[in-house]
Amino acid sequence: WKTIVDNVQPDEIAVFSGSIMSQLDDNGFGGLMQSRLKGHRVSAKQLPLGFNSMPTDFINAYVLGSVGMTGSITGACATFLYNLQKGIDVITSGQARVVIVGNSEAPILPECIEGYSAMGALATEEG
Numbered sequence: 001w002k003t004i005v006d007n008v009q010p011d012e013i014a015v016f017s018g019s020i021m022s023q024l025d026d027n028g029f030g031g032l033m034q035s036r037l038k039g040h041r042v043s044a045k046q047l048p049l050g051f052n053s054m055p056t057d058f059i060n061a062y063v064l065g066s067v068g069m070t071g072s073i074t075g076a077c078a079t080f081l082y083n084l085q086k087g088i089d090v091i092t093s094g095q096a097r098v099v100i101v102g103n104s105e106a107p108i109l110p111e112c113i114e115g116y117s118a119m120g121a122l123a124t125e126e127g
Helices: 029-034 046-050 054-064 076-092 110-119
Strands: 013-016 098-101
Touching (some): 013 076, 046 054
Parallel strands (some): 013 098
């Protein structure tokens, strides 16, 4: 990584990633949505940890310290592919020389797995 950053300007690095489901555990949107129901207060961390762009924002700001372009395009099963296409676009257009592309779906809770199973969206041993 040092070799890369020594050879490109900080604004020539872009980051694209996302999380269609956001962070749904007690630390993210799950806790935010359930706090009052459980008689608790919302914490200052729950909203930002629930943002679907948090993987991008975190990598860009805290890991890279980047000043380059960022973005988060989400869409069902194609979040990674949408962000990959955006990364290709900014490289071919000359807007960036290095692009980090990713996708993060963590944590996926049992409730989500049940929902996907009810939709018939998960493979099973039998199926």
